[in-house]
Amino acid sequence: MTARGEASRFETLPYGVGRLTGGWALLVVALLALVGWGAYAYSCQFVEGKVVTGMRNIGTMGGATWGLYIAFNVYFAGVACAGITVAALIRLLNLNALRAVARMAELLTVITLILGAFSVLADLGQPLRALINLPLYARPQSPFFGTFTLAIAGFLFDSLVYLYLAGRRDAYLMARYDTPLRPLYRAWAAGYRDTPAERERHRKTTFWLAIAIIPLFITAHSTLGLVFGLQVGRPGWYSALQTPAFVVLAGVSGVGLLLVIAAILRGYLREEQRLGTGVFRWLGAFLLVLTLAYLYFVVVKVLTGFYAGHHHEQQLTQLLLWGAYAPVFWGSVLLLALPAGLLLLQAITGRWNIPALVACGVMVNLAAIGKRYLIVVPSQTHMSLLPYGPGFYAPTWVEYSIIVGLFALGALLYALFVKVFPIMDVPEEGVR
Amino acid sequence: MAKYAMVIDLERCVGCRACMEACKVENDTPQAVFWMYVFRFEEGRYPNTRVWFLPRPCMHCDNAPCVKVCPVGARYKRPDGLVATDWERCIGCRYCEVACPYGVNYFNWKAPEKNYYLDWKDRDLGPVTHGATPPYKNPDLEKPYGPERRRIAGGGHLKGVIEKCTFCVHRVEKGQTTACAQACPVFAIQFGDLEDPNSTVSRLLKKRPHFRLLEEAGTQPRVFYLGGHPPGGEVRQIEGVKARV
Numbered sequence: 001m002t003a004r005g006e007a008s009r010f011e012t013l014p015y016g017v018g019r020l021t022g023g024w025a026l027l028v029v030a031l032l033a034l035v036g037w038g039a040y041a042y043s044c045q046f047v048e049g050k051v052v053t054g055m056r057n058i059g060t061m062g063g064a065t066w067g068l069y070i071a072f073n074v075y076f077a078g079v080a081c082a083g084i085t086v087a088a089l090i091r092l093l094n095l096n097a098l099r100a101v102a103r104m105a106e107l108l109t110v111i112t113l114i115l116g117a118f119s120v121l122a123d124l125g126q127p128l129r130a131l132i133n134l135p136l137y138a139r140p141q142s143p144f145f146g147t148f149t150l151a152i153a154g155f156l157f158d159s160l161v162y163l164y165l166a167g168r169r170d171a172y173l174m175a176r177y178d179t180p181l182r183p184l185y186r187a188w189a190a191g192y193r194d195t196p197a198e199r200e201r202h203r204k205t206t207f208w209l210a211i212a213i214i215p216l217f218i219t220a221h222s223t224l225g226l227v228f229g230l231q232v233g234r235p236g237w238y239s240a241l242q243t244p245a246f247v248v249l250a251g252v253s254g255v256g257l258l259l260v261i262a263a264i265l266r267g268y269l270r271e272e273q274r275l276g277t278g279v280f281r282w283l284g285a286f287l288l289v290l291t292l293a294y295l296y297f298v299v300v301k302v303l304t305g306f307y308a309g310h311h312h313e314q315q316l317t318q319l320l321l322w323g324a325y326a327p328v329f330w331g332s333v334l335l336l337a338l339p340a341g342l343l344l345l346q347a348i349t350g351r352w353n354i355p356a357l358v359a360c361g362v363m364v365n366l367a368a369i370g371k372r373y374l375i376v377v378p379s380q381t382h383m384s385l386l387p388y389g390p391g392f393y394a395p396t397w398v399e400y401s402i403i404v405g406l407f408a409l410g411a412l413l414y415a416l417f418v419k420v421f422p423i424m425d426v427p428e429e430g431v432r
Numbered sequence: 433m434a435k436y437a438m439v440i441d442l443e444r445c446v447g448c449r450a451c452m453e454a455c456k457v458e459n460d461t462p463q464a465v466f467w468m469y470v471f472r473f474e475e476g477r478y479p480n481t482r483v484w485f486l487p488r489p490c491m492h493c494d495n496a497p498c499v500k501v502c503p504v505g506a507r508y509k510r511p512d513g514l515v516a517t518d519w520e521r522c523i524g525c526r527y528c529e530v531a532c533p534y535g536v537n538y539f540n541w542k543a544p545e546k547n548y549y550l551d552w553k554d555r556d557l558g559p560v561t562h563g564a565t566p567p568y569k570n571p572d573l574e575k576p577y578g579p580e581r582r583r584i585a586g587g588g589h590l591k592g593v594i595e596k597c598t599f600c601v602h603r604v605e606k607g608q609t610t611a612c613a614q615a616c617p618v619f620a621i622q623f624g625d626l627e628d629p630n631s632t633v634s635r636l637l638k639k640r641p642h643f644r645l646l647e648e649a650g651t652q653p654r655v656f657y658l659g660g661h662p663p664g665g666e667v668r669q670i671e672g673v674k675a676r677v
Contacts (some may be wrong), residue, residue: 049542049591051677059535060466062674065526125524125539125592130504133523137504144503144527232649233497233533312667385533385646385665386488387471389672 013177015269024415031412035349037403041398042122050125050400061389064380068399069123072406075253076116077152077224078246078368082160082254083109086286087166087216088210097278099270100424106163107423108258111413115406120152122402143230146223155220162209165202168192170426181420188421197207217393221247228375233360235312236379241304245297251290251366252336259283259361261414263354265423274424281352283358288343291364295336314382324390325378332370335363435626436513436599438610438657439633439642441489442660447472447485454615455489458600459586460570462544464675465598467586468612473667483670484660485623488537489612490515490597491645494647498528498537507594514599516577516584522593529594533649535619536596541677543591561644572602599623 013019021198045052056063087105090098121127138145171188222243228234229242259280266275287332305317320329339360346352381391417423447470455461455468471486492515493499498507499515506521506526517528561568573587578601585602589595600610604623608614613621624631636642636658643662644653 042650049540051542056541056676057535057538058529059537060673061464061538061676062467063676065529065537065539125523125526125594126522126590129521130523130525133504133506133521137506137521139503139505141500142503144501144525148503198610231497233531233651255611261597276611277446326485357617380530385649386535387473387669387671388535389674412506 008300013040013174013179013422014426015271015418015424016180017174017419017422018179020419024271024419028412028415031408031415032426033406034408037413038402038408039067041401041405043356045122045398045402046127048366052396054394054396054399055123056361056391056393058380058384058391059376059386059388062381062389064377064391064393065382066123066376068373068395069119071369071376072403073116073119073123074246074372074376074407075369076112076119078250078372079223079254079257080116080155080159081114081217081221082251083112083258084155084162084213085251085256086258088213088217091206091210091216098282100101100274100279103163103166103423103425104261104265104305105161105254105258106166107414107417108254108261110156110163111410113152113159114413115410117152117156118406118409119403120147132404143223143227146220147227154216158209158213158216162206162213164188165206165209167421168202169194169199174422174427184420192235210298217250218247221250233385235310235383235385236377239301239304241297241301242375245294245301248290248294248297248366249319249371252294252364255283255287255290255337256364256368258356259287262363263358263361265418266354269423271424277352277354280354280357284352284357285342287357287360287364288340288347291336291340291343294332298333298336312383312385316378317383319378320374324382324392325374328370328374330369332374335367335370339363339367367431374388399422433626433627434512435655436492436604437624437626437637437654438489438492438599438635439592439622439624439636439656439658441620441622441636441658442484443488443658444618445470445485445487446620447483447620448617450615450617451487451612451621458611459598460573460589461538461586461595462540462589462677464677465538465595467595469536469673471663471672472670473663474670475667482655484661486657486660487612488536488645488652489610489655490535490599490601491534491651491655494652495650495653497533497649497651499529501531503513503527510578514601516582516598516601516606517591517593517595518582519595520583524592524594526594533646537594538596539594540589540591540616544589552628559607560635563629570602575602577601577605597616622676643652 055065055067058065072400084106087102090102100382148156158255168189169192171185172192175185175189225243225246226426228237229239262275262279266272267364302317305313332404342356342360346356377393381393449470451468452466452470459467469488471488473486474481474483475528476482496509496515498503499509503525504521504523506518509515526539529539530634573585575585576583577585585598603610609623613623621634622636624633626634628634637656640658642656642658644656
């Protein structure tokens, strides 16, 4: 079979699967270069130690011992939890209008969970030892236990099973095509024939899996909130609001990113029909509700910090409102308030504009990153209960490079998946 | 079973920081790491100012937040009250550090070969020691301790793990006192067994009013302060150490 013949065999596959364009190849090369750069930065850190980062000890060193890695771990875990939850809600509530984005959301979850796990590994001083000692000596009393088990391992397993089951039908349909990818589709379908009995069994299984995913999302992301919210010795962290705010901000960032991905794929695959305005209207409405809820949490947190707070809480609130962290705080608030206004306007007028929605998705994600940073860093640099004096934290090129490398890895995995497996449900009529 | 505690008399402390020096030499800690730290405070307004000092070792809390959060049990409470760090088990997540309200934990940001308080390879040191190279590592710091036989003394200083004041477990298990208490020229630091009613620490706590740092955090520290008062919001640190690696 000639190369031309191979290409023509892929022509019939839906959603551009197997068709490698020049633009796509360029994107993959660029992403590979960024991943390589991130890997190089990590190798520097691995060899020389965390001294190459901007993190230092709390106290006499006047630093922050957790920095960008933990902030992005929380961000990635949030996006992941929200992604699969959207997929589960689509299944549970029969939101057929959103079925086109279900697999995008499932894939987003799997990939961002991997990125979340990598960002924790990047943060650990002894990552290899951790891989052995965590299973050997795990202590459920530590809030980290929930992060490693529920938020990463449990969710990753659950999401992979969900992605696999939900994709079996499409794998069966794709296996009808005579392409080099057929063995993969056959393996994925694993004997599935799309009979009415099999469909029913799948429907029931994914339904119960979806039911399990919702409470798992809330508990998993709550444990991540508890990593901070249980620490009485760190003003700004010790708060009952921490946990629900974590869950809601996870929803904001996850739905926002899903919106952006759906819009990119809509343009790339020219699927204006399947990814119509209806899909974006739903996602926009979700995003609006979640963003307003999170803004409410921000207002309540600032009010309690000022009104009845311990003097350390007051100091922290002042630090955020007009101190060293004010630019990040107000920047994040603006990047939440502006999309909230835009979304509200579109909801009232009933005119949903996709570029405006994408802008909202980007803005809320930048805001979520800013808020995660503000949760992690100021309480360490400025909020020691003993009078050590203020410290500072400035990330180095190593930390930035590793984070950029992780984003590139995520985009790369997404781009590769899109060329191997249909990113949306395959319509029956489109298959031979 | 002994119940170890430290009593620090703030009325005696002259802020000489000999305890900091003794701790560094005894435990061979890396540069910019102060398992024992002495705050030098100033309070009031000129001319009515007062200078006072507050030594700060690890508090070896009975309800230690660092022990609670450790995901692998590397940080643990011994029956005799010492809060120990098993540097062979630590994975370097630094959760203990963010959980501790006292700022006593130090992470090894890099391999400390050239980073010790005294660099024995330093050329300028040769004339002082007449070319002699003292033992680089105190073998006592490397040994396992306690019935659990875990490595918890000040050895290692491995890159990527957390460490802190051990209450000189390697000395205490030999029946000695801590290095900081040993070095204090004015006997401001006392270390001993609270279970023994005749120990200096028991007699001092029976005789004189005392406080513990951040009692409101519920950590139940094993370090007691005599005289003075906890540092409030009005104190200013004189020449606060901001050494970084």
